[in-house]
Amino acid sequence: MSSTTIGFIGTGVMGKSMARSLMHSGYLLNVYTRTKSKAQELLNEGATWKNTVSELAASSDVIITIVGYPNDVEEVYFGQEGILENAKAGTYIIDMTTSNPQLAQKIYEQAKGRNLYALDAPVSGGDIGARDGKLTIMIGGDQTAYEEMLPIFKVLGENIILQGPAGAGQHTKMSNQITIASNMIGVCEAIMYAKKAGLNPERVLDSITTGAAGSFSLSKLGPRMIKGDYEPGFYVKHFIKDMKIALESAKDMGLKTPGLELSLSLYTELAEKGEEDSGTQALIKLFSE
Template sequence: MTERIGFIGLGLMGAPMALNLLRAGHRLAVYARRETALAPLREAGAEVCASPAALAGAVDVVFTIVSDTEDVEQVLLGPDGVIEGARPGTVVIDMSTISASATRAIAARLAEREVAMLDAPVSGGDVGAREGRLSIMVGGDPEVFARVRPLLEVLGTNIVHIGEHGAGQVCKACNQVVVGGTIAAVAEALLLARASGVDAARVREALLGGFAASRVLELHGQRMLDGDYRPGFKARLHRKDMRLVEERAREQGLELPLAAQVAAHLDTLLAADGGELDSAAILSALERMQQGAG
């Protein structure tokens, strides 16, 4: 069966993901609040809908990727939300990064209307979104996952069903601990190299050939060397994700010192009006800290 697809959330990540679905030959309906976000999809052949409810009434599968938990709740459950237009059997795939607990509650509300939900947050940044190489972490019913997997394969190359509702969001929280900690580690390494009078670019080149190699060192390390902090993933959104990590840790009675330090670095960056920069700009926050200490 050919699925009719709807897509809500056409930002830095969502727009290229929606375009990839169109290029793969799928019929696509879209909704966004800003005309500037809609224009490229309209020009590419997508149908534009007036509300999430109208979109849901026209499709079989609804993708959402918006900023935070409250945005997902509004789009799915609010006035003119997806829940008001979706028919029984519709599948909602939320690819936002939000609270695992809220995800479970949203899934339960949708299930009352016989609408299935998967939480499927992603990692890979805007480059992965454009190239269809995202890592997708999925929570929800395995049979629903199997039904929509061909659609997910248009968007990503590493697609893993983690477990029940909310498990995808827990996995994304774990991802952000690793990514945030690695960005901070790369920033500290390059800071140390420069302070020692050593060529930081050559340090990065050497590290890429050893056990310290990582995608973060490769991509974000180059951003740091170039001072190019145009957003692939905005620092304010990374800080939001670390808040979700902190909330999940508290719920489990855990202390995560590394995650707390990453959050503190991001707070320093945001306090310097760096929220719209890429989170690789943590290096600039560390540099300011050193200047202050000096």
């Protein structure tokens, strides 16, 4: 049983499963989220509710955040009531939100000035990876802080890699999202092609998921598309946010990303049709029309 108290902010689709895994591994858990009812399951299982970010920060040894958007990250980290002002010296702060690399660097710099250890550690693997403790975790920050937090990361994921200094985790996640962006279009087109050709699309997936076309999106989200299951493992609205961050970063580096631009335009169209709270696999709806 660990005596480390982890403060957890954000209990959405992935955060709730991640927090639960930490509790089941013996960590004491403080929880704060804007809507208390979203944390109720965790509170029933033994987590301690904190009324504010500042209260959680002051009473935790490690603070993990996984919130929606970069402005949510800014809200919980900065200001009089934020994590940076209220965490005890020596606290480790880990932002696992997919956010802006420059914001990760800003948190790191301000944390350093307050004797806090900051890591940016966005994840990939969706609701399934979070539930099974098999997330891919991409980390930016100092080697020593990474090594100290490794036991916690090992509860949450399997593929855990320190990619470089502050912001490197977020840049790696952008590479991840850029890959998925074009891939999701390919998965939708492949399934619709199979249907138009009079094939059984599930049987087609049995063949192509294990070949050169294999990917998480094809093997995990393809079957959901075929079944018409659009429940979010990852929200359309959050994927749009990620693609916008990636596009902005790519433009800053003078990089052309036509696949990313096409995917963003299609997902924006999907969101405008009322699908922003659906899972990313709902993209197939545009191809089924």
